[in-house]
Amino acid sequence: MWMHWSEKKQSMMPCAGPGRCQFGDAPHASTQAECDAIVAKMMGKEVGDLGGTRRPRKDAGLKFDTTTLEGQQAHDVAAMKEYVAANKALDREEYYRGHAGWFYERGLIPGGQRNWRKMPTKKMVSDLRALHEQVIAKRGYDRNGYGDMADKMEAARAAVDEHYERYRKLDSQYAGWPRFFLTNNTNGHIHSSMECSTCNRNGKRTQFEWLPELSGLNEQQAIQKHGPRLCTTCFPDAPLDWTNGGEAAPKGRKRQVPEGVCPGSGSSEYDESTMNEYEGYRSVPGGTMKVTDRYVDCPECGKQFKLTAKGVIRKHKIPKKK
Numbered sequence: 001m002w003m004h005w006s007e008k009k010q011s012m013m014p015c016a017g018p019g020r021c022q023f024g025d026a027p028h029a030s031t032q033a034e035c036d037a038i039v040a041k042m043m044g045k046e047v048g049d050l051g052g053t054r055r056p057r058k059d060a061g062l063k064f065d066t067t068t069l070e071g072q073q074a075h076d077v078a079a080m081k082e083y084v085a086a087n088k089a090l091d092r093e094e095y096y097r098g099h100a101g102w103f104y105e106r107g108l109i110p111g112g113q114r115n116w117r118k119m120p121t122k123k124m125v126s127d128l129r130a131l132h133e134q135v136i137a138k139r140g141y142d143r144n145g146y147g148d149m150a151d152k153m154e155a156a157r158a159a160v161d162e163h164y165e166r167y168r169k170l171d172s173q174y175a176g177w178p179r180f181f182l183t184n185n186t187n188g189h190i191h192s193s194m195e196c197s198t199c200n201r202n203g204k205r206t207q208f209e210w211l212p213e214l215s216g217l218n219e220q221q222a223i224q225k226h227g228p229r230l231c232t233t234c235f236p237d238a239p240l241d242w243t244n245g246g247e248a249a250p251k252g253r254k255r256q257v258p259e260g261v262c263p264g265s266g267s268s269e270y271d272e273s274t275m276n277e278y279e280g281y282r283s284v285p286g287g288t289m290k291v292t293d294r295y296v297d298c299p300e301c302g303k304q305f306k307l308t309a310k311g312v313i314r315k316h317k318i319p320k321k322k
Helices: 032-042 070-104 121-141 148-171 219-229
Strands: 002-006 010-017 180-185 208-210 275-286 285-297 302-306
Touching: 010 148, 070 121, 070 148, 070 208, 121 302, 148 219, 219 275, 219 285, 275 302
Parallel strands: none
Antiparallel strands: 002 010, 180 208, 275 285, 285 302
16 A cells, blocks of 8 residues: 655655655655655654654554454444545535636636546646736735635545545455445335445436444344345345335224225234334434334235334235235
């Protein structure tokens, strides 16, 4: 792994290596010994005299015992945080790139009217700083904040590189244990990967939320905890959940249901000893909310289905005979 000396942070930072790193002029190293030599030189010390001045390695908190369930879940929690942080930094970078593009398109920065979207961030930062110097020399002040925008764009790019590098280190430790992903929509299902055949259709990528607190569970453990919230394509043994509403029938009257719908739909007359409770997740603004859903055996068809908020069996089809 390559690292470069950061004058701002006074330490070695992960990077893509010479020729690919945006700080190409900084000293680079690929081994611990080379890193120690660079740090000593930059801090004006001998290698053996670094002592307490040496900063902890960036990957010091990235080691987990992935042979245990707790270690796998802790690993995935850390990986998810780095992945989310990297994408937030990427959003910030794209925000500032969009502002810089406005100056290219209006000719304030020449040479990039058509190709600024494919232009490296480092080049855009350099152009903004050059424009900043021109404006300062001409007017004496920078009304549009070109220099400040360049600094923020560069900081965002550095944050993207740092968080993605940490995520890549964590991802290299992944040994194939089960993972779970929730589709980011109302009553979304839980999948074993983000490549399920029921997702990403019609040329659109499905939005997912990673559930690292479930990592490492086997299929039966997952079914016991979350039951019908699991995708039956990813988890063939998970119970089905066909829920299109359903109202309770008035007492003393037989419930009328459409053709093909089980007469037990909307019934409140079920055996409570058949009830099973499953933990679930519901998408809410800002993340997900953990909920508990109740399922009972339908008195007509004998299959388990979810209870509505009114405490009746949700509408479901008549099971096919095998």
